[in-house]
Amino acid sequence: MKEQLEQIKLSAIGSIEKADTLSQLEELRVQYLGKKGELTLVLRNMKDLSAEERPIVGQLANIVREDIEKRLVLKKGLLESSEQNQKLQEETIDITMPGKGLSYGHMHPLEQTLEEIQRIFLGMGYEIIDGREVETAYYNFDALNLGEDHPARDEQDTFYITNDIVLRTATSPVQVHTMETQELPIRMIAPGRVYRSDEVDATHSPVFHQIEGLVIDKNITFGDLKGVLAEFAKALFGDKVEVKFRPHYFPFTEPSAEADVSCVMCGGSGCNVCKGTGWIEVLGCGMVHPKVLEMAGIDPNVYSGFAFGMGLERLTMLKYNINDLRLFYENDIRFLSQF
Ligand code: DAH
Secondary structure (H helix, E strand, O other), rough: OOOHHHHHHHHHHHHHHHOHOOOOOOOOHHHHHOOOOOOOOHHHOOOOOOOHHHHHHHHHHHHHHHHHHHHHHHHHHHHHHHHHHHHHHHOOOOOOOOOOOOOOOOHHHHOOOOHHHHHHHOOOOEEOOOOOEEEEHHHHHHHHOOOOOHHOOOOOOOOOOOEEEEOOOOOOHHHHHHHHOOOOOOEEEEEEEEEEEOOOOOOOOOEEEEEEEEEEOOOOOHHHHHHHHHHHHHHOOOOOEEEEEEEEEEEEEEEEEEEEEOOOOOOOOOOOOOOOOOOOOOEEEEEOOOHHHHHHHOOOOOOEEEEEEHHHHHHHHHHHOOOOOOOHHOOOHHHHHOO
């Protein structure tokens, strides 16, 4: 009987060690110590023992029972604390990842691209600046060298609140506020909503988002502009992406350019996304016009700078191969849950 007790003890120790849930532990308690448990059965059979043997085996059985009970309690404590840890971990929100910590777990694709763009520019030492969506005509047009007769001032494109107050048609006015109020040098991006009175279709919406960029310092050249934007495009679309600059016209920059990236779908060989050209236009840019610097109170003989503006919807469509911009605003869960 002594051997039997010894065996029960060994097998109980082994099973308790292996148990990894509280319910397994409860099963083991019943198996060894329950009314019909292994140890109980041994004690029941004690009546067959001699009067001398009985107290010895009884004492041993008590020791084994206490030992098993102690191990059960210890293991229960261990399992409970690890269960608690797991729960805590599940309930922990990573505040460095907005959106991801939420139980829903998805982040709007525009938000994802914006976060990525912000991270890229923060990494290059840029500040993120908030602008205003309601602007005076001065900041939206005049201060950006868009004269009285510029076509963009036409009511067809602009939502006018009064003759002098508009919903901004681009994030470019943030350039002017920043130059007027911030100390030099300036290195900033300004993301935000912009408004144009366009019809809704697969590539147009009256409300969309742009990201403006502005760098002002001594000795800033077009070479700096090209370097920064090429680095940016590679960071967003991958190392293989090539960037080319085409001469263009914007009233607030001189010289001005549009930047194209090699088609992110076909790699440049030509497909329906790039309309067979191998290139996709992604942003406008240029050296800040001396008149714009001057109007904002910066001496163009001492300082120079570059600016750029890009559309968040367009970049996101390219990044995720989305062919209709309306999907961003419809909040269809079948679309959103893919991100
Ligand atoms: N404001 C322009 C637009 O809405 C984009 C743009 C082009 C911004 C060139 C810039 C720039 O800062 O330098 O189409």
